[in-house]
Amino acid sequence: MGKLGTLTIGQAPRGDITPTLDAVLDPALPRLHAGVLDGLSQDQITNDFAPEPGGALLITKLLDGTSVVIDRARTELAAQAKLAMLEDAGCTTILMLCTGHFASLATKHARLIEPDxxxxxxxxxxxxxxxxxxxxxxxxxxxxxxxxxxxxxxxxxxxxxxxxxxxxxxxxxxxxxxxxxxxxxxxxxxxxxxxxxxxxxxxxxxxxxxxxxxxxxxxxxxx
Missing domain, CATH: 3.40.50.1860 (Rossmann fold)
Structure with a gap:
């Protein structure tokens, strides 16, 4: 049995999404949840992920229950580093918890599943x-x-x-x-x-x- 990693573009764990996964996955399957915005304050998110004029947008949820609109291009760059972290932690399959389009995300060995x-x-x-x-x-x-x-x-x-x-x-x-x-x-x-x-x-x-x-x-x- 491998190990499943999930990557939200917001903050993990996503208590709204994980029950849907839990309902169909083997309870014994090891899982690791991560988020692009983990550990960041609202000010840091605003400074690092503020939408660019005319740029593509994404919306996501933070641990405090609030939502935030962020720039897709900046999010994609940060997500790549998080994918590497999940691979280093032993994840053999990584699921993006976002249906937005990302052009360049990649993993070295893990199976990357992008809903898009x-x-x-x-x-x-x-x-x-x-x-x-x-x-x-x-x-x-x-x-x-x-x-x-x-x-x-x-x-x-x-x-x-x-x-x-x-x-x-x-x-x-x-x-x-x-x-x-x-x-x-x-x-x-x-x-x-x-x-x-x-x-x-x-x-x-x-x-x-x-x-x-x-x-x-x-x-x-x-x-």
């Missing part, structure tokens, strides 16, 4: 010619993350609603807007969306694909 590389072809095969509606946490991500959905037979519809709470639309409102716009299946495109968010989205009367649940089931087959 798994979700688009898998979801495309599941939905086939149905109209997919995608819920993302930030409206700004609709443009920056759109390229990864090229495998879909039809261009998806989008709506934004944060899993971490905000002044914007609720998840139910976003799901209902997508249903009214013609969506036939919904995808929640963030690892921070959990089962209770799926239930909120299901109020729109459509099937809902939960990214972290799908990824957890797939990962359980290879660890």
């Amino acid at each position: 590389r798994i979700l688009p072809p898998t979801v495309a095969a599941l939905v086939q010619n149905a109209q997919l509606g995608i819920i993302v946490p930030l409206a700004e991500q609709i443009a920056s993350e759109a390229g990864k959905w090229a495998p879909l037979a039809r261009s998806p519809l989008y709506a934004a609603a944060s899993p971490y709470g905000s002044d914007g639309p609720s998840i139910t409102e976003a799901a209902e807007a997508l249903a009214e716009g013609g969506a036939q299946i919904l995808l929640m495109d963030c690892m921070g969306f959990v089962e209770r968010h799926r239930e909120e989205a299901a109020a729109a009367g459509l099937p809902v694909v939960l990214s972290n649940a799908l990824i957890a089931k797939i990962v359980s087959e290879v660890v």
